[in-house]
Amino acid sequence: MRRPRPYMLVLLSLAATALLITSVSRIIAFVHIFGEHAGPALTQREIEAAYNETLSGPKLRQEYVPKIIHQIFHNWKDPNDETLPADWEAIRQTCAKANPDFEYKLWTANSSREFIREHFLYFMNTYDGYRIPVQRIDALRYFLLRHYGGIYMDLDNGCSRDLTPLLYYPSWVTDGGQGTLSNNIIGSRKNHPYWIMMTESLIPWSWKYPFPYFTVHYASGQWFETAIWEKYHAQLPPHPKEEDRIYRIMNDIREGPSVFFTYGRGGSWDSWDNQLFSFIGNRFVPWVGSHILLILFTFCAIIVLLGYRRRFARRAIGYKKIGSRDREMA
Known part of the structure; x- marks a missing residue:
């Protein structure tokens, strides 16, 4: 032959x-x-300045985001143990003290599953079928913003001040200035079309990739979030209504210290390939992207x-x- x-x-x-x-x-x-993301970007200093102008003049701006702080704690070893680790509880208290008029919701493994079952039953099989537990936490935060609105924060994120200035923007995610958008701190009014698109995209994107890193980040995590972000902005009209806009709140250390948020111990989920691809991404991402x-x-x-x-x-x-x-x- x-x-x-x-x-x-x-x-x-x-x-x-x-x-x-x-x-x-x-x-x-x-x-x-690999490039600059679509959508308007605001620094935290700009948000603080705009809020101070509102306080000094007639209050004409609208608060879109309800005063709710969502956090998720799933004890993967013992789902019935709902006691937060001491350091995460201390960080949580910084938000409670800085925002006494906010409602606080801590979602455990049991209450999370009940929420999905009650309000989004069609998603139940996908939710239970995620092979990596952190994917349930990823998906849940999107559904919580869609259904309730409010601000979602990971347990290793705290508050350095009152979060009220962030309520004047109909929906927002945090952006570290390079790579993917972040989903560790996000906020929105209820039923914002972006979060509807996010939640409706979870099932068709729920592939099981050979590497845990890709399965987590691309099926439900930050790559998924960024891909849907670009898709959402691609279909927006040139001048969308304000309530349909979604902003990038810059959370880049190059912008200076964070105005609203603090950071503690993370690492609730990690894997060997997560570390490997993070190493590659931090050093070779611009070349790979081009x-x-x-x-x-x-x-x-x-x-x-x-x-x-x-x-x-x-x-x-x-x-x-x-x-x-x-x-x-x-």
Whole structure:
């Protein structure tokens, strides 16, 4: 059997690349994490200044976000143990003291599941089917903002001051200034169309990838959030209504110390590949983002080449080249 010509390998590599991009079309959204994100951005200093102007003049601005702080605590070892670790409880108290007029909701494993069952029963199978527990926490925060509105904060985030200035923006996420958007601190009015799109996208995006890192971040976490963010802004009209806008609140250390938030111990979920890809992302992400198609093509070309080498090697086992004497004897 003749070996394929070089141009055939190139064509097969191109076809494999196209197939990869088509069959996993959502990966295209991945490139959005490498550049500046869509949507208006505000620094925390700008938010503070706008609020101070409101206080000094007639109160004309509207509060969109209800005064609710959501936090989630799922004890994966013992779901019935709902006692917060001491350091997280201390951080939580910073928000309670700084925001005494806010309602506080702590969602445990049992109350979270009951919330999904009662209000979003169609999502129950997907919620229970997540193979990595932190995915339930990711999904739950989106449903909580959709149903109740308010501010969601991870348990290792605290409050350095009153959060009222953040209520004047109909919906917002935090942006660290590079890579994906963050979902550790987010806020919204109830039934904002972005969070409806987020929750309605969870089922079709709930793939189980070979690596836990991709399964968490791309099926429900920050890559997923960023991809839906870009999709949402792509379909907004040029001048959307204010209540449909969603802002990026910059939470970048280059902007200076955070005005509203503090940070404590994280690491409730981690894995070996999470550490590996975080290392790669912190050092090589800009290069990878600008060369993503070249990387995909090279990868597919290597796979195709290795496949053909193995195929022909197998066919060659047990055979020898036919010489002139062999042909005469035949």
